[in-house]
Amino acid sequence: MSDETEQPLNLDIPEHLEYSDEHVWVDRSDDLAIIGITEYAADQLGELVFVDLPEPGTRVEAGDEIVELESSKAVQPLISPVAGTVKYVNRDVADDPSVVNGDPYGEGWILKVELDDDEPELLTAEEYAKIIR
Template identity: 60%
Template sequence: MAQNDDTKGTRLDVPQHLRYSQDHVWVDDSVSPAILGITDYAASQMGDIVFVDLPVVDTHVEAGDELLQVESAKAVEPVISPVAGTVRYVNREAEDDGAIVNDDPYGEGWLVKIDLDDENPDLMDADEYAAMIG
């Protein structure tokens, strides 16, 4: 697992098996449908997440489209989809309790599962992402 120190001196996880966008979205495209969420870095920058506004199942998104919104104590932030595809599942637990995204962004805090249009999306590996946020 790649790790990176943020400005507060805490360790941020960057799991090796995931791929990453410049907008701090992780993608697990080793499964179908692919699983997406926001990174530990994004969650820590946002602070306490209080609400997640998830998309409707069967919505089609293009890479670069706003996928959903995350509301924290600091702001409401759009989450930009790094991939094109059709939303197949949404994480209702994250919608009901946004803290799950802060507590476990790579596990129980996943946000959506998408059938990908492109099986090889243009994403960074863990080392590239860790260097970007470094």
């Protein structure tokens, strides 16, 4: 996912979320961590046409390729920024992947994971913004 322009990007980077440098966001404000791709990743990929989700109960480690995202431009894995067990997958995203492009931080969430006890190494919104700008 390359930055083709030197102009500042006008992308939403919600302050309450945490981020990985693989353009994945994590919301740990509830019992389960909600995971999705950032607006930057969705823009770089283009319109998603297929999302291959894992089954609930799947064990993931930080760094694992856990979801395959396919667009008209590319096939890109979603790299898990956390370790834990997948509890829910967003079936709406599997049925209509464009939901991710339209609302990556809301209805376009991809997984809900019960986290292991270890603290994931994630970026703040400010730190993530420096990576993509």
